Amino acid sequence: MSKKKESGIVISQREIADGIFDLWINTDISKTAKAGQFVGVYPANGAMLLPRPISICKVDKDNNALRLVYRVAGKGTLEFSFLKKGDRIDVLGPLGNGYPVDKACGKKVILMGGGIGVPPLLEMSRVLKDLDDNKKPSEVSIVMGYRNSQDFLADEFRENGQFYVATDDGSLGVRGTVIDALNKENIEGDVIFACGPMPMLRAIKKYAGEHNMEAYISLEEKMACGVGACLGCVVKTRDVDAHSHVKNARICTDGPVYDARDVEI
Amino acid sequence: MNTKVTIAGVEFKNPVMVASGTFGSGQEYGEFADLNKLGAVVTKGVANRPWEGNPTPRVAETSSGMLNAIGLQNPGIDVFVERDIPFLQQYDTKIIVNVCGHSIEEYLDVVERLSDEKIDMMEINVSCPNVKEGGIAFGTRPDALFEITKEIKKKSKQPIIMKLSPNVTDITEMAKAAEAAGADAISLINTLTGMKIDIHRRCFALANKTGGLSGPAIKPVAVRMVYQCANAVKIPIIGMGGIANAEDAIEFMMAGASAVAVGMMNFHNPYATMEVVKGIEDFMQKEKIEDIKDIIGIVK
Numbered sequence: 001m002s003k004k005k006e007s008g009i010v011i012s013q014r015e016i017a018d019g020i021f022d023l024w025i026n027t028d029i030s031k032t033a034k035a036g037q038f039v040g041v042y043p044a045n046g047a048m049l050l051p052r053p054i055s056i057c058k059v060d061k062d063n064n065a066l067r068l069v070y071r072v073a074g075k076g077t078l079e080f081s082f083l084k085k086g087d088r089i090d091v092l093g094p095l096g097n098g099y100p101v102d103k104a105c106g107k108k109v110i111l112m113g114g115g116i117g118v119p120p121l122l123e124m125s126r127v128l129k130d131l132d133d134n135k136k137p138s139e140v141s142i143v144m145g146y147r148n149s150q151d152f153l154a155d156e157f158r159e160n161g162q163f164y165v166a167t168d169d170g171s172l173g174v175r176g177t178v179i180d181a182l183n184k185e186n187i188e189g190d191v192i193f194a195c196g197p198m199p200m201l202r203a204i205k206k207y208a209g210e211h212n213m214e215a216y217i218s219l220e221e222k223m224a225c226g227v228g229a230c231l232g233c234v235v236k237t238r239d240v241d242a243h244s245h246v247k248n249a250r251i252c253t254d255g256p257v258y259d260a261r262d263v264e265i
Numbered sequence: 266m267n268t269k270v271t272i273a274g275v276e277f278k279n280p281v282m283v284a285s286g287t288f289g290s291g292q293e294y295g296e297f298a299d300l301n302k303l304g305a306v307v308t309k310g311v312a313n314r315p316w317e318g319n320p321t322p323r324v325a326e327t328s329s330g331m332l333n334a335i336g337l338q339n340p341g342i343d344v345f346v347e348r349d350i351p352f353l354q355q356y357d358t359k360i361i362v363n364v365c366g367h368s369i370e371e372y373l374d375v376v377e378r379l380s381d382e383k384i385d386m387m388e389i390n391v392s393c394p395n396v397k398e399g400g401i402a403f404g405t406r407p408d409a410l411f412e413i414t415k416e417i418k419k420k421s422k423q424p425i426i427m428k429l430s431p432n433v434t435d436i437t438e439m440a441k442a443a444e445a446a447g448a449d450a451i452s453l454i455n456t457l458t459g460m461k462i463d464i465h466r467r468c469f470a471l472a473n474k475t476g477g478l479s480g481p482a483i484k485p486v487a488v489r490m491v492y493q494c495a496n497a498v499k500i501p502i503i504g505m506g507g508i509a510n511a512e513d514a515i516e517f518m519m520a521g522a523s524a525v526a527v528g529m530m531n532f533h534n535p536y537a538t539m540e541v542v543k544g545i546e547d548f549m550q551k552e553k554i555e556d557i558k559d560i561i562g563i564v565k
Contacts, residue, residue: 003296005535042533047328049480049533076326092535222322224331225532227296229289231309231338232324245315245340253293 002032003227005040005092010083011065017150019072020116021081022057029093030066033059035101035123036193036218036257039066039093040226043076051092052076053223053252055195057119057153058126066091069119069153095226096256099124099193099216101131109137110189111161112178112204114145114196120218122153124193125160141187145178145196179203189213193257198265205260215260221251228253236264266549267556270304270523272501273424273449275385277304277359277524280557281514281542284479284505284528285310285363285388285428286335290349291356297535302542304524305359308349310390312365313374315341325461325470330480330507331529332459334473337365337390342378350382359385361426369403369413373420380422387423389413392430392455404430404455407442414446424449426503429494431483432458436490437497444498452503452526453494454487479529481507488520495521495562509537511544521562 008027016022029039033056040051058067072078083089101124109128113121121142128140140161144154149171157163165173166181174181178200181187194204195218208215221233234248238261241249249255249263268279282305288294291306300306318338325332339345345362353360362384366372372389379387391404391413403413414427427443429436431454443451456477461470487506494502504522508514509530517525530537545557554560 005297048326049329049530050324050326050331051532222324224324224333224529225287225293225535227293227535229293229309230287230324230333230532231318231335232321232333234318234321234323234338243340244338245344246317246338248317248338 003093003095004029005090007088008066008091010085010087010089012085013083015081016069017152020150020152021070021072023068023070023080023083025066025068025089025091026064027066027091028064029091030059030061030064033066033094034098035059035127036099036120037094037096038256039068039091040095041068041080042090042092043079045075045079048076048079050224051226052080053095053220053226055120055218056094056123058123071116092226095252097254099218099257101127102135103191103214103216104128104137104193105135107137107190108139108188109141110182110187110192111140111142112144112192112194112196114178114200115147117194117196117200117218118144118146118153120195121193122156125157129160139189141189143178143181143187145181145200146172177203179207182207192216194218201260202265205265208260216257217260218256219251219258219263219265220256223252226252238262238264266546267558268546268549270558272503272523273386275359275424279304279542279545280518280524281538281545282307282361282503282524282526283531283538284526285390287528287531291353294531294535298538300353300356300358303358303538305361305385306353306356307361307388307526308345308353308363309339310337310363310365311339311342311345311375312337313342313371313378315339315344320472322471323473325476327459327461327478328482330478330482331532332461332471332476332478333456334471334476336473339365342375346378346382350384354383361386361388363388363390363428365390369416372413373416376417376420380420384423386426386449387421388426388428388452389417390428390455392428404439405433407438410439411442411446414443414448418447426450426452428455429453430455431486431490437493440494440498444500448500450501450503451494451498452505454483454490454506457483457486479507481509481530483507484513488516491517491522492520508541509533511541511548514541514545515548515560518557518560519562519564523561
């Protein structure tokens with residue numbers, strides 16, 4: 001554990017799809033960051049005080065850099081979208097638990113992402129690819145869902161596994177959801193790692209349950225502190241949580257990644 | 266240079282505390298703040314049994330502040346006594362436990378359980394705006410506040426702080442009621458009840474519809490209320506509401522607070538408490554203030 005808040009330096013930023021930005025930041029947080037974790041990014045505008053939780057798309061330890069791919073969703077992320085090389089940006093992290101990479105060992109893995117839930121799976125796909133042979137999954141299928149043909153990060157995913165795509169408008173791959181793509185393309189697996197909007201995660205929880213698969217899903221909620229103090233971002237859990245002693249777990253610290261069986265979503 | 270302050274016979278190494286609910290039980294900020302350097306840790310509110318709290322979304326950002334409607338989720342006094350108090354006892358800081366309940370009986374349950382624990386003070390939360398029953402009802406009527414304060418004083422072995430709500434017509438009436446009933450100190454302000462609507466989704470930003478507003482947006486209101494109460498009662502005041510730095514803390518003390526608490530700004534800057542402690546020392550040095558107590562209520 002080594003969370004910190006520090007001033008990072010923007011290495012580069014570009015818009016890779018409508019309203020989707022690809023931001024590289026030089027920060028020591030990269031030293032300990034893992035796939036599935038996130039950072040809190042602070043707007044410079046003093047009227048916006050809370051950190052914006054943004055998932056980590058890539059960790060480049062050699063260059064002390066983190067890659068964040070985010071969607072402009074409000075005033076805070078709009079401010080971030082104007083950041084240029086050399087600008088400073090305050091970042092808190094690394095936050096959250098990350099994906100349990102060991103669960104992939106020897107298994108047929110399916111990575112599933114939807115919308116702005118796509119980016120954290122890129123780091124996960126890279127981590128799985130770079131694992132030692134005795135820890136590697138036997139197979140990696142990557143199923144990403146987009147609104148339309150703006151399939152950001154798709155080319156990079158193709159380097160890390162068998163890639164499938166689903167789009168809402170049918171302009172690429174299977175028309176429909178990532179679950180539709182699983183069915184249509186007959187993709188099979190033992191364990192799913194996922195991130196995306198709540199309806200998609202609910203569908204994955206259900207699918208995994210019906211097919212006797214494990215699923216590790218990354219959840220999202222409005223957050224304040226990001227470090228487990230305020231109890232703002234909780235999710236209902238199946239069992240009484242060890243920390244809260246009620247059926248609530250903190251997404252920022254106990255999550256954001258949960259075994260789908262453990263959460264009531 | 267003396268930074269020590271004394272409230273109801275309890276000596277604090279400096280006047281810097283944290284506001285209940287913004288610092289967990291201290292552990293969550295252990296990577297950022299050295300708890301040994303704090304005057305006191307004020308814990309998240311604890312009830313006589315576990316509380317689930319409200320549905321999400323529980324938080325929403327607003328201009329220079331935030332709304333919250335956590336609903337006092339807490340693990341209950343049993344877990345608190347076994348886990349959180351021993352954790353805090355490892356540190357050289359004072360422990361103030363915030364107590365919540367739905368009825369006088371529930372408050373008294375917790376107060377009695379805490380009476381034999383090694384804690385320094387209790388802060389009684391009669392002002393949370395996010396809990397449907399009890400709680401706030403005690404904090405918005407002087408007679409009800411008097412009654413609960415009196416009952417708690419009968420059972421408590423530690424000095425008690427009554428935490429006041431700003432959601433009243435005249436906060437000095439509440440301060441006077443607490444004092445008359447024997448409260449050892451008061452803390453203020455709790456959050457201001459507010460609301461935010463998401464115009465695109467046409468819904469409330471919080472599942473609870475209303476929430477408590479905190480952060481720098483409420484600081485001028487808080488300073489005013491501390492000043493008013495300092496002129497209305499003789500018991501010490503712990504001031505809070507949007508404190509972000511040492512300048513803010515000193516402002517509260519000059520208005521009449523004997524100690525201050527950093528709340529929502531911990532979320533913006535997890536190092537805020539440490540910076541306030543250091544900044545007060547720097548200010549004292551620069552302004553040649555020998556004793557921090559000399560500035561309490563200095564602005565008349």
